[in-house]
Amino acid sequence: MAATESLLKSGEVSAMIRQGFITSPNSSSATAARLSPRFSSLSSPPSPLLSPKPSTLFEMISQEDFSRRGPPPPPSDDQKRRRLEEMISKILSTEDPSWVPGDVELSVSSDDGFRFSMDVHRQVLARRSRFFAEKLEGISRVPGSPVVVEICECDDVEVYVQAVGMMYCRDLRRRLAGEAVGKVLGLLKVSMDIMFDSGVRACMDYLEVIPWSEDDEEKVISVLSQLQLHEPLNRVLQRVSVEPSTSSGADAIFFRVLAGVLQAKDEKARREIKALVSGLLREDRDQSKNHGNKIDIPKETLYHFCRKCLNSLHLCLSEAANVDEGRRDRKAIMGEVAREADNIQWLVEILINKRMCDEFVTLWADQSELARCHSKIPCMYRYEISRITAQLCVAIGRGQILVSKDARISLLRTWLEALYEDFGWMKSACRIFDKNVVEDGLCRMILTLPMAQQQTILLKWFDYFLNKGDDCPNIQRAFEVWWRRAFVRQYAGTQDHSGKSFNRQEN
Template sequence: MELSVSSSDGFRVTVTAHRRVLAARSRFFAEKLAGVGGRPGRPVAVEICECDDAEAYVEAVGLMYSGDPRRSLAGEDVDKVLGLLKVSVDIKFDDGILACLDYLEAIPWSEAEEEKVVSTLGKLQIQQVCEPIRGILQRVSVEPSTSVNTDSIYLGILDGVLQAKDKKARRDMKALIARLLREDVDQSNMHCNKIEISRETLYRLCHKCLDCLLQLLSEAANFGEGQGDRASLMGEVAREADNVQWLVDILINKRIADEFVAVWADQSELSTWHSKIPCMYRFEISRITAQLCIAIGRGQILVSKDTKISLLRTWLEALYEDFSWMKRACRVFDKKLIEDGLSATILTLPMAEQQEILLRWFDCFLSKGDNCPNIQRAFEVWWRRAFFRQFTGDQDLSQPQIVVSDEHT
């Protein structure tokens, strides 16, 4: 028999095949060829028109001649096998369907291929292959029992990173987990059923790190001669501060850092112990304050003026004192970014607080110079607000201001 296959774009191919083979392997061809007899010297002609992939039909016919279709697919790419699967379904080629499903279950997929596999298998409505399809999709599907425990899984992963012993592995995993969580935020509008780490889990870890940091600082402040390795203790302080920075970065990216600003502003005891430690050991803690001010200045964290005032009253002096060590010792340090964030945060406060903070900064800057954040921009804006563009707070803005003059033009 002659089989002609044409696609909607005009591509056409004709192959010669044995009707006995096609009828035996495909229920579609068995139905079409039943009772059809060819004339002597003229083979039966079958035509399939307007198909999506004419080449895949020809490949499927060739697969019918294989004694082991699954082995015949070895080395083929995923796209080709998905095309063969769709054609095998259309022509009811059961051995071809099972061979394609076995192939998809056995080989690894790239992320791009994964999307195609899931999409194609999700559209197949064939009762007899439901179990094989379900088995294949177990690679990417989350079982209900796993979903229930998702938060505990997240907690275990993040806590494991925070407690990691190897510095390089810890740093690499922090970068990886932070990137994956950022991708979750970026794709939140695309995956309505996406499972996210809960706010409660992140804040539980934050409080755990803060408690640990408080304990370490109190030990460091009371450290005496002959009590052990001071450098090791200070290394733990820096490590725990880095842990808090990492968690805060996650909170900021997920737009849920507002509560942490209040928590950090309320750390008066931690701030007191912080002041008793030499700057060279404690500057990583001030990076947390800088991190929050940058996010507030960018509008990534929305908190009340009272919370911002409390934050700066608790931690701003410490940031001034630690700034020179932050510049000197931080592997990644953007001086302008910190100064812009600090300036923007201060300028959102009432004028009385702006004045108090900026006059205090003025004295500090004249004394320390470049070892203090340069927030001249905020000082300039406050100056103009205070002396040039004075706005009286009790001025009635509910009515238009009309000036009456006796002069006539």
């Protein structure tokens, strides 16, 4: 008791209040300790709250009956208390049935008023917890009376009690078996707070072994990032983090994944993995808009495969254009053409999402020899190639690809006529083809060009549409806008430097 009084008089009391462990010198029947951010004497009962006197006989009888019986505890608290009693009893009887009654009365309470008390052993607390060992060291024991320790304002009384129960367990891993990840994280935090080192190690070992759901993974990362751990932390987070040595091989991994998809032999598996990779890249883009892309596929790698696919497509088209009866079947060759065109579409989709597609527009516009071979093949075999042009026009029309005027004009000069010719087949043969999206993208792209180029393109489209009808893309909206620019709003007022206005023809 003298040690306790000297402690209160010393400057350490404020520090102990902050740490949440305060000894009370006023307890007469037992040496008492209180773990709480707020100090209050255990021996001094709280002052009763004053209430108005009853004014009627019914109120007097009701109040007397209520005071005699007291308010009934919430059923949930009773159930929780019984469950905790059973848990502690089971731990003590299982680990060592010869335990004598405890010499420490440990009371744990939460903000919502739930309180649970249990008899535990000072030697166990001091041996397993450096926190309890330090705080109990200065508290003397009155013979025949337990040391009273109160833990206040716990986030979860059940977890705290379970952590104390774990101090009695010889095999902590077996004790944790079957627990949910959230419960183990709670036990880990309590074990860290009370410096229960073997409990910390057991929780970390368990988290390293047990499977996680995606929700669990977020919880684990969030909790562990707040703890000051070193080796055990690194061991657990190896499941979700990449070491620098592994990160340096990311380029090789991306190269292997892309090559595997483009060269796959099983068509069904190829489609599934293509969809998988595309979905992961879109997910990365959506989640990292505010933080930058996490997945950084090298631009050189993507363009390496683009050029490789273009070369293969050119070879296949040349062979198909010159095929005769003594050579390979044209249908088989055109299957390879469709596959290479599909590969390019997939790569272009990635380039567009990564905002790296400007160079490909120029690369595709320069394929004049490929376009000549394309014109020699029946539409039913070649329409997949025109889907690449449609894909680029839509992205340019949406502002997803920013390229120069010359690059846009060159693209349309090389491939627009082929797009007109193949449009009917694209509509009928492609399940995911949206003609409205393509027509809108084409309109928007054409209207970004100078008026002279708009006129040339739209007048040529006018003739195509009158002859082919629905088999040609309907870009009437672009035609209307151009017409109004050319003839309705032909002149615009402009100010010269002297402040006088003069008229200038828009084109």
